Amino acid sequence: MFRCHLLIVPLLFLSQVRCEVFTALADLQELLNTEAVLIHSLENYIRAEELKIDLLKRYADIYNKQHNKATEDVESYVANPLNAYTLVKRMTTDWQEVESLITTDVSKDYMANISYAKENMKFPTDEDLNGAAAAVIRLQDTYRLDTASLARGELNGVKYSSELTAADCFELGRQSYNNGDFYHTLLWMREADERLSREQNKTVDKGEILEYLAFSTYKEGNINLALDLTNKLLEMVPTHERAKGNKVYYEEEIQKGSYKKKGDDETDDIITNEGVTIVRKYIVLSLQWETVW
Amino acid sequence: MFRCHLLIVPLLFLSQVRCEVFTALADLQELLNTEAVLIHSLENYIRAEELKIDLLKRYADIYNKQHNKATEDVESYVANPLNAYTLVKRMTTDWQEVESLITTDVSKDYMANISYAKENMKFPTDEDLNGAAAAVIRLQDTYRLDTASLARGELNGVKYSSELTAADCFELGRQSYNNGDFYHTLLWMREADERLSREQNKTVDKGEILEYLAFSTYKEGNINLALDLTNKLLEMVPTHERAKGNKVYYEEEIQKGSYKKKGDDETDDIITNEGVTIVRKYIVLSLQWETVW
Numbered sequence: 001m002f003r004c005h006l007l008i009v010p011l012l013f014l015s016q017v018r019c020e021v022f023t024a025l026a027d028l029q030e031l032l033n034t035e036a037v038l039i040h041s042l043e044n045y046i047r048a049e050e051l052k053i054d055l056l057k058r059y060a061d062i063y064n065k066q067h068n069k070a071t072e073d074v075e076s077y078v079a080n081p082l083n084a085y086t087l088v089k090r091m092t093t094d095w096q097e098v099e100s101l102i103t104t105d106v107s108k109d110y111m112a113n114i115s116y117a118k119e120n121m122k123f124p125t126d127e128d129l130n131g132a133a134a135a136v137i138r139l140q141d142t143y144r145l146d147t148a149s150l151a152r153g154e155l156n157g158v159k160y161s162s163e164l165t166a167a168d169c170f171e172l173g174r175q176s177y178n179n180g181d182f183y184h185t186l187l188w189m190r191e192a193d194e195r196l197s198r199e200q201n202k203t204v205d206k207g208e209i210l211e212y213l214a215f216s217t218y219k220e221g222n223i224n225l226a227l228d229l230t231n232k233l234l235e236m237v238p239t240h241e242r243a244k245g246n247k248v249y250y251e252e253e254i255q256k257g258s259y260k261k262k263g264d265d266e267t268d269d270i271i272t273n274e275g276v277t278i279v280r281k282y283i284v285l286s287l288q289w290e291t292v293w
Numbered sequence: 294m295f296r297c298h299l300l301i302v303p304l305l306f307l308s309q310v311r312c313e314v315f316t317a318l319a320d321l322q323e324l325l326n327t328e329a330v331l332i333h334s335l336e337n338y339i340r341a342e343e344l345k346i347d348l349l350k351r352y353a354d355i356y357n358k359q360h361n362k363a364t365e366d367v368e369s370y371v372a373n374p375l376n377a378y379t380l381v382k383r384m385t386t387d388w389q390e391v392e393s394l395i396t397t398d399v400s401k402d403y404m405a406n407i408s409y410a411k412e413n414m415k416f417p418t419d420e421d422l423n424g425a426a427a428a429v430i431r432l433q434d435t436y437r438l439d440t441a442s443l444a445r446g447e448l449n450g451v452k453y454s455s456e457l458t459a460a461d462c463f464e465l466g467r468q469s470y471n472n473g474d475f476y477h478t479l480l481w482m483r484e485a486d487e488r489l490s491r492e493q494n495k496t497v498d499k500g501e502i503l504e505y506l507a508f509s510t511y512k513e514g515n516i517n518l519a520l521d522l523t524n525k526l527l528e529m530v531p532t533h534e535r536a537k538g539n540k541v542y543y544e545e546e547i548q549k550g551s552y553k554k555k556g557d558d559e560t561d562d563i564i565t566n567e568g569v570t571i572v573r574k575y576i577v578l579s580l581q582w583e584t585v586w
Contacts, residue, residue, distance in 0.1 A: 029368070043353055046346060050346060057339060067325070074325060080453055081428045084428065085422075087425075089425070091328060092419060102404060132377050136375060161375040168379055
C-alpha cells in the first residue's frame, strides 16, 4: 500500500498547505506505470474479444443466409441431398465450432497479466482512495473553494486539471460519507446530480445519488427534505426496499414531531418499530463498513 | 437421433434412386426449427458481447485520454490533488468495474438456451452427418457426377443448390475417409484444396487437407505422391510430428522398393520399424475412431 494524502500542489497560493505526508509524489508517478500496463492489457483484451465476435458474426451470417434460403421452400430444400448434408453439417461439426468459440474464455490470459501487474507493481488500495479524496476536501476547505468550480478543475477561475465526471463527484461524496462528513457528502452528491443531468454517457446511477443525498440530508437535520428525496427515489424505483423502510420512518418521525438530529443523542439509535429498525440497521452497517444503507 | 440416408430428390432424372430410408424429410424440416432457435441464441449472444465490449471501449478511451494527459508532464500532473484523486480512483473503484465487466461470463445464459434447444428439439448426431454425406457420395456414384460440378450445386449443368465451401468438401472427404473410402476422400479433398485457394475467408486449414490427401494417396498405392504431399505439409508446418514420422516411413519404403498397397495383404500391418509403427498407430486409430492421423 502507498500513502496518498494532501500533496504539494505547484501553485503559489497553495504553498502554505499543510500536508501530513509529502512522500506520495514518487508513488503516484509509479502508479502511472502500472496504469499503462492495465490500459495495454485492457486494449489487447478488447481486440481479442472483437476477433472472436467477428468470427461468430461470420458464422451467424452464413447460418442466416442458408436458413433463409431453406425457409423459402422447405420441402424442396431438404429433399436435395446436398442441402440435407450442409444442413446437418451446420448443426454438427460447424455448430461445435460455434459453441467452442462462444465458450472460449478470452479473458483468462489478460486477467492473469492484470493480476501479475497488480501484485508486482505499485497498486492503490481503497484506503489510498480515501486519502486522495480527503486531500481534495481539505484543499476545498482550506481555500473555501466553490464545489462547482473545483469540479471543473478550476482554482480561482484558472483551469488546472480535467473536469470531474459525475462519478468522480459521487465518489468524493461517498468517501466523505464513509468519513462521517455529511456536509461534504451533500456538496459533492449535489454536484454529481448536477453533472449527471448534463452527461450524455451517464457515469453513475441517479438512484444511488438520491440515496446518499436523502440520508445525509437527514443526518444534517432536514427530515422533510430527506422524505422528499426518498419519495423521488421511490418514484424512480418503486420496489426499493431500503427507501420504502426509510419513508415509513421519516413520516412517523415528522408526525410525532419528535425528530432529533442523529448523533446529538446516542439514545436515538435505540429504536423499536419496524421502519426504524431498517434505518438503524443501515446506519450501523454504514458506519461499520462502506455499505450504502 | 434421427436417420438421414439418401433422400428423395425432386428431380425427374433422379426418380429411380434407391433409398434405404425414406422417412428423413420430416426430420430435416424439424431440424430447420432447431436451427432457427440456435441462430436466434447466437445473434443475441453476439449483441450482448458487443454491448460489453462497447462499454469496455468507453473505459479504455477515458483511461487513455487521462493517461496521455498525465504523461505529458508527470510531475505537475500528480502534484495536483484533483489529478491524484482521479488517478487513484481510476485504479480502484473504476478498475474494479472494468475487471468485473471483463470477468462477466456473457455466454452462460445463451449456452443454457442452446443446451435446452439441443435436448428438447430435434438435433442431429455425428452418425446423421455420416449418413447425409454418404447420401451425397451415393448420388455422385449413381449418376457419375463430376465432383467440381456437384460442389457448385449443379446437376447436368443446372444449379439446384448452393455452392459448397472448402470446409463442406473437406467434411465430405473426411466422412469418406472414416468409411474407409479413400477414392472419394481423394476426390473431395482435392476439391476442398481447389476451393480453399479461391476463398477469401478460409473455411478450412490447408494442412489438414494435405494430411488426408497424403494418407489417402498412400492407401490408393501412390507412395511417391504421398511423400511429395507430406513434404509439402512439412514445408508449411516443419514441426508436424506425424508428418515427420510418415516421411521417414515413406522414404524407407521407397528405398526398399518393397511397398505394397495396404489392404492387399493383411500382413502389411504387421510392421516393426519405428517409422512404420507411427503410421500403423494412426491407421489403427483412424479405423477405430474418427481421429485424423
